[in-house]
Amino acid sequence: MANHFYQDTEPFLAALANEVTVTFNLGNHDMLDVAEADIETLDFKTYALNPSTTLLAFHGWYDYGFSEEMAGADYVAFKNRFWFDRRLKRPLTDPELTKEICQTLEKTLAALSDQTLIVAMHFVPHSIFTLKHPKVKAFNAFLGSPAFHDIFRRYGVKEVVFGHNHKRFSPQTIDGVTYQSRPLGYTKEWQLTRAFIQKNPPTTIRGNWTPNKAYHAIKDLATFKAYQTEHLATELRDAMIIFDIDDERTIP
Incomplete structure (x- = not known):
């Protein structure tokens, strides 16, 4: 959406909501200048689409699990040199954040076990959607986590929509989970x-x-x-x- 949620994105979403029903989750750029308490408040939102179908929107994060280019401490140094997220002030390490998010995701999916789910998230949930060129493979560390797919598979999620990597993919079904990514x-x-x-x-x-x-x-x-x-x-x-x-x- 934008680098400044309160200044740019929130007014835009408010105007858009006058025309259509709006749901959203935050990506890393959207989190700039957003308080951690607000990031958490806006996370894991559910919307009933009909009596048996629910949209679950959550942000996601990354744990370096899509990359084997370097050791953990080196990823932090690399991130602080080259990646936008060095500007974000998050309270835990990236693996710790992702672990907490995955725990909340499991609890949420368990509570929605009687629903047909459409999951919308920002970050990448499977390695098939990561960067392939050797010059940029190190950045896969910051795309998402393989833990998300494992959770979706175990809880029988059928439809997942995501973005983050700025590339449009045709629908791909993996272990019964259909992934779609059509970012603008x-x-x-x-x-x-x-x-x-x-x-x-x-x-x-x-x-x-x-x-x-x-x-x-x-x-x-x-x-x-x-x-x-x-x-x-x-x-x-x-x-x-x-x-x-x-x-x-x-x-x-």
């Missing part, structure tokens, strides 16, 4: 942005070409703004996941 992401990551760049390769880039450089070369062009306006609705639809609650099918 930053404008530079949008499909319409990539399509525009492919059709209109920028000629002003100096040095090595990168997607980030390409985006900054075209982002202020009138032609790109017009293209964005034309294709924005399609981009937003592609980032949606729609559930048919009556028969529990997902509409592609």
